[in-house]
Amino acid sequence: MTAxxxxxxxxxxxxxxxxRELAAPHLAPVVDLVAYPVKDADRSSVxxxxxxxxxxxxxxxxGQEQHExxxxxxxxxxxxxxxxxxxxxxxxxxxxxxxxxxxxxPARRLLSFFADxxxxxDLVVVHTPRHYFPEAGGHRGEHGSLDVIQSxxxxxxxxxxxxxxxxxAGHARxxxxxxxxxxxxxxxxxxxxxxxxxxxxxxARTDLAVAxxxxxxxxxxxxxxxxxxxxxLAATGELPAVARLLAxxxxxxxxxxxxxxxxxxxxxxSALTGVGPGRHGVLGNIFYDRRQEERILANDETTWHRSAxxxxxxxxxxxxxxxxxxxxxxxxxxxxxxxxGATISTMRLVxxxxxxxxxxxxxxxxxxxxxxxxxxxxxxxxxRYYRWCTQVDDAGLTQILELxxxxxxxxxxxxxxxxxxxxxxxxxxxxxxxxLVARDSLRDADRRLGALxxxxxxxxxxxxxxxLLTADHGFEAADETVTGSWAPTLDAACRxxxxxxxxxxxxxxxxxx
Ligand SMILES: [Zn+2]
Numbered sequence: 001m002t003a004x005x006x007x008x009x010x011x012x013x014x015x016x017x018x019x020r021e022l023a024a025p026h027l028a029p030v031v032d033l034v035a036y037p038v039k040d041a042d043r044s045s046v047x048x049x050x051x052x053x054x055x056x057x058x059x060x061x062x063g064q065e066q067h068e069x070x071x072x073x074x075x076x077x078x079x080x081x082x083x084x085x086x087x088x089x090x091x092x093x094x095x096x097x098x099x100x101x102x103x104x105x106p107a108r109r110l111l112s113f114f115a116d117x118x119x120x121x122d123l124v125v126v127h128t129p130r131h132y133f134p135e136a137g138g139h140r141g142e143h144g145s146l147d148v149i150q151s152x153x154x155x156x157x158x159x160x161x162x163x164x165x166x167x168x169a170g171h172a173r174x175x176x177x178x179x180x181x182x183x184x185x186x187x188x189x190x191x192x193x194x195x196x197x198x199x200x201x202x203x204a205r206t207d208l209a210v211a212x213x214x215x216x217x218x219x220x221x222x223x224x225x226x227x228x229x230x231x232x233l234a235a236t237g238e239l240p241a242v243a244r245l246l247a248x249x250x251x252x253x254x255x256x257x258x259x260x261x262x263x264x265x266x267x268x269x270s271a272l273t274g275v276g277p278g279r280h281g282v283l284g285n286i287f288y289d290r291r292q293e294e295r296i297l298a299n300d301e302t303t304w305h306r307s308a309x310x311x312x313x314x315x316x317x318x319x320x321x322x323x324x325x326x327x328x329x330x331x332x333x334x335x336x337x338x339x340x341g342a343t344i345s346t347m348r349l350v351x352x353x354x355x356x357x358x359x360x361x362x363x364x365x366x367x368x369x370x371x372x373x374x375x376x377x378x379x380x381x382x383x384r385y386y387r388w389c390t391q392v393d394d395a396g397l398t399q400i401l402e403l404x405x406x407x408x409x410x411x412x413x414x415x416x417x418x419x420x421x422x423x424x425x426x427x428x429x430x431x432x433x434x435x436l437v438a439r440d441s442l443r444d445a446d447r448r449l450g451a452l453x454x455x456x457x458x459x460x461x462x463x464x465x466x467x468l469l470t471a472d473h474g475f476e477a478a479d480e481t482v483t484g485s486w487a488p489t490l491d492a493a494c495r496x497x498x499x500x501x502x503x504x505x506x507x508x509x510x511x512x513x
Pocket of ligand 1: 223224263264265425472473
């Protein structure tokens with residue numbers, strides 16, 4: 001067995017040199033920000049640099065964000081989580097340059113990102129919103145950055161206990177999702193704690209909901225659903241099921257601010273544990289664990305069912321927190337990897353029936369996409385990801401309808417159900433926000449939600465279900481003329497400085513010597 005080594009502290013001057021080279025003006029079209037942690041005796045801080053300047057960020061004991069400009073202009077000086085609202089402001093200036101962009105909570109989010117001793121990289125490089133990098137897995141629509149639009153997920157509550165206020169100004173955070181679900185299920189704050197009994201990073205939105213008013217709580221995560229476009233389409237009659245939830249509920253126009261990086265598995269985990277990546281340990285979709293000497297591919301159909309292996313020991317999922325408060329309560333987690341503690345879960349099925357390739361081994365049992373009654377535009381099936389998502393989401397709908405099929409077993413229905421749907425991610429990657437394919441993906445998801453609402457209507461139970469609809473991140477459109485890579489610069493700089501490195505993520509730079 002390999003002896004576990006403490007994380008080698010990289011030479012601060014090496015990090016600074018690397019950051020300066022990566023922030024050079026010739027890379028400015030593709031590099032929005034470079035950030036690295038700085039530790040000294042009295043506090044942890046983060047330096048953020050780009051071609052325009054550098055700033056050092058930290059939090060006071062009271063949690064107040066501090067910005068000390070080191071040179072030039074503060075690259076994350078605008079932090080307004082309500083930036084680019086109303087929506088026409090975003091549409092008028094999509095994928096903005098750094099000077100006009102906004103970065104909510106940069107200190108808190110970056111400090112959490114750099115807080116895992118074994119898994120946080122030494123330095124992170126963040127793409128500009130316009131950067132198009134198909135050679136490294138990029139798409140026409142992208143997310144992952146620190147900026148406000150890629151970090152803005154919807155946050156909509158609806159049903160018993162929620163005021164029918166419609167869309168209102170305000171914002172939440174993705175880490176608020178788990179405590180808010182507990183509050184909706186009537187669980188008091190004394191149970192909103194991690195496995196070590198420490199308070200969560202997020203807080204229950206008690207200002208928006210009466211505790212425990214609905215008999216059943218359903219959390220819906222529409223992967224990558226663009227907050228403002230979702231609310232816009234609902235308001236213009238294009239998403240009738242979301243509009244119905246909105247008519248009986250409250251949506252925050254600033255949505256939920258995702259944790260950094262604004263990528264899928266980091267934020268599914270943040271939503272379902274109520275803590276940021278520095279505590280839950282799922283740093284991204286792909287990251288490196290120095291202690292295990294292992295590259296972890298967390299967001300992959302062959303590994304989703306193993307997610308519990310990556311959660312840090314102190315983490316509690318929303319299902320575990322609910323069970324602590326109400327031992328024996330029934331909970332369900334549909335099509336989400338972060339299922340630990342759920343009574344009923346898709347990934348458990350994968351663990352028991354799939355082979356070593358996990359969900360991939362069960363692909364053959366998914367319903368055929370061509371026959372999906374919820375698919376609006378069959379031509380999107382030429383996109384293989386859209387096709388597969390259509391199958392998975394149809395299977396998700398079947399699973400949730402089965403959970404609530406038999407009213408004579410109502411006493412055994414889940415108190416809390418979480419259903420993750422993914423076609424919205426395929427649509428937004430395929431064309432970027434507001435594209436035909438992105439909007440069609442929202443319409444498809446809306447038809448599935450409509451089928452679920454119709455089912456509760458038939459049972460006469462709609463007014464007993466409280467919904468929370470959110471996502472894991474937002475999206476911005478890349479510009480196909482803005483190409484290039486920081487890799488040659490990084491490579492040359494590391495060679496000159498005599499350090500070896502790994503670039504995971506991409507953009508997570510781990511110095512290996
Ligand atoms: Zn996602």
